[in-house]
Amino acid sequence: GAVVSQHPSWVICKSGTSVKIECRSLDFQATTMFWYRQFPKQSLMLMATSNEGSKATYEQGVEKDKFLINHASLTLSTLTVTSAHPEDSSFYICSGDGTSLFNTQYFGPGTRLTVL
């Protein structure tokens, strides 16, 4: 149980285009979903926390107008990278809050974004 999927698993796009990444909790309801970014040989950095039905909370230094997050249902959150540039190329991972007593997050398999 507690499976999170992401789509697409990888995407290549041209600079200036927008890319949408979906994160779905398949067998549980995620009141809270998290989006992380991981650059090569770096740790996962939290980008934003989103609660279903409300606006996302962005971490310091993350542009909310560039990384649009929508969490419209308890099983789906989307991250849209608007006007992507090569420096946005990264590995994006989402997670869903399993609402256990131990603050356990269940992670998706990640999406590799390459911006040419």
Add this chain to the structure above:
Amino acid sequence: KQEVTQIPAALSVPEGENLVLNCSFTDSAIYNLQWFRQDPGKGLTSLLLIQSSQREQTSGRLNASLDKSSGRSTLYIAASQPGDSATYLCAVIGSSGGSNYKLTFGKGTLLTVNP
């Protein structure tokens, strides 16, 4: 601001060896600490979660300890196998304000177990 450091950054050992991975964090006000495994280009697999009130957790050949007051955790892997080769990430779970919480990750230790 919470900072998590993992030492060593990389480790290469022969098969069968016991090994220890280290994690330290600067703010001891944490809820839990969690160890993950990440294979190249993949997502995260949770290995062990230690609640702040606990001292250790065990799962098979893995044992994780937590010394919250000193801001340290170790992951002990017994009788290592080539299949254990991966990046091991330590993450502390703390408050992000209000009722929210967040995970702060270390950069990981890249483990290679040679046959």
